[in-house]
Amino acid sequence: MTTSINIIQPDDWHVHFREDEMLKVVTKYSARVNRRCIAMPNTSTPITSSNQAINYKKLIESNSHSLNFEALIPCYLTDNLNIDDFIYALQNKIFIGGKLYPTNATTNSQYGVNDIKKIYNIFEIMEKENSVLLIHGELNRDDVDIFDREKYFIDEELYQIRNTFKNLRIVLEHVSSDYGVDFVNSNQNIAGTITPHHMLLTKNDVFKNEEINPHHYCMPVVKNEKDLLSLRKAACFDNKNFFLGTDSAPHHTSDKVQYKSLKPGIFSSPCSIELYATIFEEENALENLERFSSINGPKFYGLEINEEYLHLSRKNFDLPDYTEEGNVRVKNFFSDKKINWNVS
Ligand code: NCD
Numbered sequence: 146m147t148t149s150i151n152i153i154q155p156d157d158w159h160v161h162f163r164e165d166e167m168l169k170v171v172t173k174y175s176a177r178v179n180r181r182c183i184a185m186p187n188t189s190t191p192i193t194s195s196n197q198a199i200n201y202k203k204l205i206e207s208n209s210h211s212l213n214f215e216a217l218i219p220c221y222l223t224d225n226l227n228i229d230d231f232i233y234a235l236q237n238k239i240f241i242g243g244k245l246y247p248t249n250a251t252t253n254s255q256y257g258v259n260d261i262k263k264i265y266n267i268f269e270i271m272e273k274e275n276s277v278l279l280i281h282g283e284l285n286r287d288d289v290d291i292f293d294r295e296k297y298f299i300d301e302e303l304y305q306i307r308n309t310f311k312n313l314r315i316v317l318e319h320v321s322s323d324y325g326v327d328f329v330n331s332n333q334n335i336a337g338t339i340t341p342h343h344m345l346l347t348k349n350d351v352f353k354n355e356e357i358n359p360h361h362y363c364m365p366v367v368k369n370e371k372d373l374l375s376l377r378k379a380a381c382f383d384n385k386n387f388f389l390g391t392d393s394a395p396h397h398t399s400d401k402v403q404y405k406s407l408k409p410g411i412f413s414s415p416c417s418i419e420l421y422a423t424i425f426e427e428e429n430a431l432e433n434l435e436r437f438s439s440i441n442g443p444k445f446y447g448l449e450i451n452e453e454y455l456h457l458s459r460k461n462f463d464l465p466d467y468t469e470e471g472n473v474r475v476k477n478f479f480s481d482k483k484i485n486w487n488v489s
């Protein structure tokens with residue numbers, strides 16, 4: 146039985162660092178194992194300008210207490226960006242790319258894009274600048290079932306974006322369905338991030354006995370067993386087009402118990418790589434973990450692969466139910482389940 150794993154230090158290509166006290170907590174747990182993280186720009190005031198990106202990056206990195214840790218910031222795309230500033234920020238690597246949030250698809254997406262055609266000029270610029278488009282791929286419309294939002298987005302928007310901007314690199318974030326996996330695998334210049342929770346939960350874990358488990362409620366919502374298995378296969382074996390992105394998205398516990406305004410998001414930073422290792426082991430694919438966690442991501446983004454290594458050893462991970470620091474109290478994902486690996 147394998148008792149230790151040595152992998153090139155991972156990067157997390159999808160994290161919500163938030164602001165204030167929460168930012169300190171997320172930074173601490175993210176820098177614990179990762180060398181780089183994409184810091185999603187859906188902060189309470191979205192990050193849409195080069196100045197905001199420079200300041201946000203500085204803020205996160207200075208809280209990491211590490212000389213090595215890097216926060217990479219995508220621009221929150223809107224239909225009224227300052228185009229000159231956007232081009233300047235892409236050319237100077239201030240933005241690693243642009244993140245498309247369809248309006249009202251998730252937390253703080255009210256400033257997002259309603260009519261995606263209206264920002265095709267931005268995609269054209271991004272293609273020309275060889276940048277990366279990160280997509281929250283869900284179509285949020287009244288006639289679309291919440292479990293079909295990813296499929297509808299692919300059919301009604303993504304095919305067309307893909308075919309219009311053939312050289313634009315696209316990341317379909319937090320792929321959540323069999324349909325999404327197939328789309329990534331059968332198109333060019335596209336990759337997908339996969340979260341641990343989409344490989345560990347099905348909709349029964351969220352909606353059961355007419356009650357919602359608020360701590361398993363996230364966007365895109367977790368789906369069926371078939372989807373879970375397809376995501377596990379993609380992460381563990383397809384292993385070229387998919388890479389690590391936890392979508393760790395903490396909300397204060399008080400925002401998770403109000404059913405009327407329940408905020409979507411799962412916090413997995415304190416146990417991220419340990420969860421992935423546990424999943425890869427269940428799939429008998431530990432030898433492929435490094436490619437998913439540390440190689441495919443930088444290759445797709447055109448960045449260097451990390452030089453340091455991370456060591457994990459077999460040991461039950463004792464994770465408290467909550468992360469509690471200062472005025473922050475957040476539920477830790479998977480604290481009541483078995484995690485077999487520890488970072489040493
Ligand atoms: C994220 C958040 O809370 O910022 N929530 C989530 O459920 N994943 C946003 C997102 O990535 O959808």
Ligand code: ZN
Pocket residue numbers: 159161185392393394
């Ligand atoms: Zn996210």
